[in-house]
Amino acid sequence: MTIAEALEFIRHEGVVLVSAKGPVPRLTEAIIGEAIKGSWWAHPRGREIFVVLGGVSDSTDVLFCRLVDGKITVVHRRLWPALVRLAKRFPAERLAQVRQEHTASGQHVNHETPFPDWVPAAVAKEAKGLSEADALLALGGWVPAKS
Numbered sequence: 001m002t003i004a005e006a007l008e009f010i011r012h013e014g015v016v017l018v019s020a021k022g023p024v025p026r027l028t029e030a031i032i033g034e035a036i037k038g039s040w041w042a043h044p045r046g047r048e049i050f051v052v053l054g055g056v057s058d059s060t061d062v063l064f065c066r067l068v069d070g071k072i073t074v075v076h077r078r079l080w081p082a083l084v085r086l087a088k089r090f091p092a093e094r095l096a097q098v099r100q101e102h103t104a105s106g107q108h109v110n111h112e113t114p115f116p117d118w119v120p121a122a123v124a125k126e127a128k129g130l131s132e133a134d135a136l137l138a139l140g141g142w143v144p145a146k147s
Helices: 003-013 027-032 046-057 077-085 121-128 132-139
Strands: 015-017 062-065 073-076 097-102 108-113
Touching (some): 003 015, 003 027, 003 073, 015 027, 027 046, 062 097, 073 077, 077 132
Antiparallel strands (some): 015 073, 097 108
16 A cells, blocks of 8 residues: 555544554554454565555644554544544543654654644534434444533
8 A cells, every 4th residue: 555545544443543553443454455354564565555544644634642452543634624524522631742752762752743733724614513313323323422
């Protein structure tokens, strides 16, 4: 799968987990077209996965956060208004934008932008005009019930 194909997969699905198991598809498995047992880093096609994930993370059309079960999740821009509309259903830390930096020493450092600081004004405006029912329909059945 190319970076463009991965972005189209995310656009189509709307919400995907990077590699964790959960109620939405896994991007790492979509990239190579098969289930992965154990860590994707150890998979024979791990380098391919790494390159595609890196390309996806460079896109301005996706949000990396910890939305689904606290695991790294990718949300396509088309669903950001629905996510903003339903923000009260999620712990604030799950809505923070997560950007990973690969340092020269090989370490991975996460940088987080708290919600709603990452939300573009146009998305916030669109969210205000969205009904809760429409937002729920857009995000799918995995969204937690009101607390």
